[in-house]
Amino acid sequence: MAKDSPLQKRYVKLAKKVSTRTRTRIPSNLKRQICKGCNALLIPGKNATVRIKQKKLRIKCAECGKIQLIPLKQTQ
Ligand SMILES: [Zn+2]
Secondary structure, three states, rough: OOOOOHHHHHHHHHHHHHHHHHOOOOHHHHHOEEEOOOOOOEOOOOOOOEEEEEEEEEEEOOOOOOOEEEOOOOOO
């Protein structure tokens, strides 16, 4: 994991750069897989912990400790 992490960060940075330059958006399902703190690609069980707390998806990056909260949609 540590070996390929600089490369994945580079690609995440590149994808962000391209999206801002071409004014296109990174799909939300992909966006939640990217750490806002260190641009790492979050893989649950590898470098990310995923928990559900108070109807929110809580994704914690193991590399920088940044926590992302995603509200869960109610299905009723
Ligand atoms: Zn991070």
